[in-house]
Amino acid sequence: MIEPDSVFHHDPDVAWRLVQDEALLVDPRGGRIYPLNAVAARIWSLAGESRSLAEIVDTLAQEFEAPLDRIRVDACHFIEKLLEARLLIPNRSSKGIAAK
Amino acid sequence: MLSAPGSATAEPVRVCIAGIPFSVRSDCARHQDWLQSAYDHFRTRRRPQLHLTITGVPRKSMRGRSPAKVVWHGSRWSLESSFYRIMEIHAGRRYHAEMVGKSGVADLLRAWFSHVLLSRGGVLLHAAGVVRSGSALVFSGPSGSGKTTLARLAGAQPLLSDESIAITRGRRIHGRTVFYAHGTPFFGELVQGAVNRRARICDMFLINPGARNGSFRLSEMPPAKRMTELLAQTFLPVPTAKSLGMVLSLWKEFVENIRVRGLEFQPTRELWELIDDRA
Numbered sequence: 001m002i003e004p005d006s007v008f009h010h011d012p013d014v015a016w017r018l019v020q021d022e023a024l025l026v027d028p029r030g031g032r033i034y035p036l037n038a039v040a041a042r043i044w045s046l047a048g049e050s051r052s053l054a055e056i057v058d059t060l061a062q063e064f065e066a067p068l069d070r071i072r073v074d075a076c077h078f079i080e081k082l083l084e085a086r087l088l089i090p091n092r093s094s095k096g097i098a099a100k
Numbered sequence: 101m102l103s104a105p106g107s108a109t110a111e112p113v114r115v116c117i118a119g120i121p122f123s124v125r126s127d128c129a130r131h132q133d134w135l136q137s138a139y140d141h142f143r144t145r146r147r148p149q150l151h152l153t154i155t156g157v158p159r160k161s162m163r164g165r166s167p168a169k170v171v172w173h174g175s176r177w178s179l180e181s182s183f184y185r186i187m188e189i190h191a192g193r194r195y196h197a198e199m200v201g202k203s204g205v206a207d208l209l210r211a212w213f214s215h216v217l218l219s220r221g222g223v224l225l226h227a228a229g230v231v232r233s234g235s236a237l238v239f240s241g242p243s244g245s246g247k248t249t250l251a252r253l254a255g256a257q258p259l260l261s262d263e264s265i266a267i268t269r270g271r272r273i274h275g276r277t278v279f280y281a282h283g284t285p286f287f288g289e290l291v292q293g294a295v296n297r298r299a300r301i302c303d304m305f306l307i308n309p310g311a312r313n314g315s316f317r318l319s320e321m322p323p324a325k326r327m328t329e330l331l332a333q334t335f336l337p338v339p340t341a342k343s344l345g346m347v348l349s350l351w352k353e354f355v356e357n358i359r360v361r362g363l364e365f366q367p368t369r370e371l372w373e374l375i376d377d378r379a
Binding site for chain 2: 013015020041
């Protein structure tokens with residue numbers, strides 16, 4: 001489970017572009033391509049702006065019509081995936097992923 | 101310190117691909133003969149902007165550099181694989197390549213040119229390109245997807261390539277960025293019939309190789325999907341964050357300005373009539 005005050009940054013080796021409201025990430029280390037839909041692209045953008053998880057969830061709740069709890073769970077799950085894939089890196093000052 | 105090669109006595113072959121004139125010279129007579137023959141349609145009298153020399157070296161000197169990688173020496177790069185090493189001697193002007201063995205010069209040249217083209221804002225794409233009414237229709241897809249079949253069925257229309265197309269940006273016209281498709285000599289079964297010209301791209305088709313059970317179908321795709329497919333067919337021997345960023349920028353602008361659709365087809369005589377009707 002990610003702590004609400006966790007802050008992240010994009011791995012500098014990852015190339016990415018926003019295209020309309022979607023995004024495309026490419027990791028040259030493994031050659032993998034990650035197309036992101038509109039919501040995932042927004043989470044990716046916000047996570048790269050040094051916003052905490054709580055701030056990301058609040059911003060998504062204002063922009064997308066969905067229950068706050070659902071947004072929080074989905075955002076957490078997606079950010080965990082990004083961290084596992086080493087596309088996103090927790091900032092040193094944040095606690096990152098807490099022990100499950 | 102990257103050192104310049106020893107002199108080669110053969111006369112350099114002057115070639116122009118995608119509007120980039122360059123000279124290439126090898127110390128191997130077999131390579132020289134191959135260059136003059138394989139690149140015959142792309143020979144030029146234009147003054148070269150770039151110069152590439154190729155020297156044969158013993159296999160042990162490569163020391164198993166696999167997979168291929170880009171190595172930076174200050175501001176200059178070298179591209180190193182298990183059988184060649186391409187070094188930038190004078191940034192953007194002079195290059196020297198060392199290679200093992202007598203075969204593989206075609207791969208070396210394509211790898212070198214793809215980097216040169218990228219440095220000038222273009223990319224090499226696995227695609228067939230045909231000129232219809234002065235504009236280019238480009239068909240991209242993996243090996244075996246039907247690019248050569250499409251090209252063969254195009255009849256007498258000028259063929260840019262059935263394997264590798266160079267894509268470059270032009271200026272903006274009426275608020276839209278123009279993109280050009282250029283013929284290249286890089287591989288392809290029909291390479292001898294390829295024309296050394298460019299044409300403005302009016303349509304890009306992404307071939308779906310798995311769908312051969314139906315007839316002709318064009319499909320729309322989300323923009324990220326279009327970029328994914330194009331990126332997957334972009335020739336980039338050693339992707340780095342920097343080079344991928346450049347490629348992504350080009351494809352982003354491309355999908356925002358050029359119609360890109362999925363294509364499923366049966367290789368029939370009526371295929372090009374259908375393409376012309378729907379393009």
